[in-house]
Amino acid sequence: MPAAGPRSPGTATRTQFNVGRALPFLVLFLTALADVLTPGQERFDRLLVAAPALAAVTWSVRGTLGIGLLTMAVRVLLGFNRGGDPLPELLASETVLAVVTAAAAWISRVRTRYERDLRELTAVAEVVQRVVLRPLPRRLGRFELHLLYVAAAAKARIGGDFYEAVKVPGAVRVMLGDVQGKGLGAVETASVLLGAFRAAVHEAGDLAVLADRLDEGLVRYGAWDPDSDAAERFATVVLVELPDDRDVVRLLSCGHPAPLLQHGGGVEPVRFTDPSLPVNLAGLADGRHRIEEAPFGPGDRLLLYTDGVSETRDRAGTFYPLEARLRSWDREPSAGLLELLHCDLTAYGGKGPDDDVAALLVVRPPDAP
Numbered sequence: 001m002p003a004a005g006p007r008s009p010g011t012a013t014r015t016q017f018n019v020g021r022a023l024p025f026l027v028l029f030l031t032a033l034a035d036v037l038t039p040g041q042e043r044f045d046r047l048l049v050a051a052p053a054l055a056a057v058t059w060s061v062r063g064t065l066g067i068g069l070l071t072m073a074v075r076v077l078l079g080f081n082r083g084g085d086p087l088p089e090l091l092a093s094e095t096v097l098a099v100v101t102a103a104a105a106w107i108s109r110v111r112t113r114y115e116r117d118l119r120e121l122t123a124v125a126e127v128v129q130r131v132v133l134r135p136l137p138r139r140l141g142r143f144e145l146h147l148l149y150v151a152a153a154a155k156a157r158i159g160g161d162f163y164e165a166v167k168v169p170g171a172v173r174v175m176l177g178d179v180q181g182k183g184l185g186a187v188e189t190a191s192v193l194l195g196a197f198r199a200a201v202h203e204a205g206d207l208a209v210l211a212d213r214l215d216e217g218l219v220r221y222g223a224w225d226p227d228s229d230a231a232e233r234f235a236t237v238v239l240v241e242l243p244d245d246r247d248v249v250r251l252l253s254c255g256h257p258a259p260l261l262q263h264g265g266g267v268e269p270v271r272f273t274d275p276s277l278p279v280n281l282a283g284l285a286d287g288r289h290r291i292e293e294a295p296f297g298p299g300d301r302l303l304l305y306t307d308g309v310s311e312t313r314d315r316a317g318t319f320y321p322l323e324a325r326l327r328s329w330d331r332e333p334s335a336g337l338l339e340l341l342h343c344d345l346t347a348y349g350g351k352g353p354d355d356d357v358a359a360l361l362v363v364r365p366p367d368a369p
Contacts, residue, residue: 020058024051024067028074035078045078045093049100056104056111064108068101132191136165136360141172143242144363148338150308151356160186161306161358162194166201170244173201173210176360177237177256177279178306189233192221193279207239207252208289214254214279234280238304240362242296247364249296252289254279257310260326261294262301267327270294301334302362308355312345320348334363 028051035044052068059067072094079090136145145165160179165172175197179186196217197210204210214237222228236256242249251259251270255278258269274290296302303326312320325344329337338359345357 017058020054024055024059027051027054028071032074032078045075048075049097052097052101052104056107059108060112061105061108064105065101068097068104071101072097132187132194133162134164136163140165140167141242141244142364143172144334144361144365145174146334146338146361146363148342148357148359150342150358160190161308161356162190163358163360164194164197164201165360166198168202172242172244173207174240174242174304174360174362175237176240176304176306176358177235178308178356178358179235180233180278182356185229185233188228189218189235192217193235193237207241207250207291210239211237211252211254211276211279211289218280234278236278236307240302240304242362242364247295247297248293249302249362251292251294252276253292254289255281257305257307259305260303260323261296262303262326262330263295263297264299265327265330267323267330269323296364298364298366300364301337303359304362305359306356308357309341309345309359311355312349312357314348315350320345334361337361 028048031044031047031051038044048071051071052064055064055067075093075097076090079093133149136147138144138146147163149161149163151161160182161177162179163174163176165174177190177193179189179193193214196214199217200210200213204213222232235254237254238256238259239252239254240249240259241251249261251272253270253272253275255275258272260267260269270292272290272292276289305322310320310322314320325341329340332340338361341359342357
């Protein structure tokens, strides 16, 4: 996935984990030091019980048991350091430590099992992501592609937004879409539409035929699995065709937000004279599709996006000014533009995304042959 795509755990997470592993030993050291250096009536050894409890958070079962035994040994040494007859009190405190250590070991076992299951599920999710939402190449034909994809659900890698770009004879064809609703049903619908696009993209004569194939794909899936709600959802889609032999771009919108076309310092939304209805709602109209054509020469950029970008709001409820932002970034390098957009969206909204965010920047480099 490109750099502007989903984030992976970084250095901060590893640092927190290492601090967590060191914390039980820090508790042992500071407690023993405080107990030795303070007068006899000041008792800090009771705090030792925190060490095995903390060990259960990051250590394995054996590690937790080892830290528990080390804690019991430190308690014995502190008890005899006080003098007198420590055996009755020592027996009681050692019993408490033994119980806490056993409970901590059980918690550690449950945690490690959960983490193992989570790693397996994460591995499966990564495979699913590579199949459903394949990483886009940085360059396809004579065009550059830059992707930003952020799922709204915490820790999710796939949402209801979807994308694809394919090199076909004589052109590059691109799709970006957004399924109505959220959750697994939206992901299922997105996977159906991606499958329909990949099956028809090479044979479809033009974008209008390709849009019809998307509708047919959802209809066939609904007949194959009547209990699924995937075929009941609709999706907004924008289809793009970039021919090899002409400096133009052809677009077809099925109810999707208009892409922004940047030429020089000017940014304008693509004007759709007669946009089609969203996919799976085409039966409500005559089903005809109108393809728009616009100049797209060297140095031009085309930004496709979903409403997770354009409908981000600030605290006052004002929508994100995407067109104005893109106009002010006309001299920004294409490779870093979507990373800049992601940071700006996060700062503008003041929190994580409420909806899936997908943006695809198509660039015709000035040096393209």
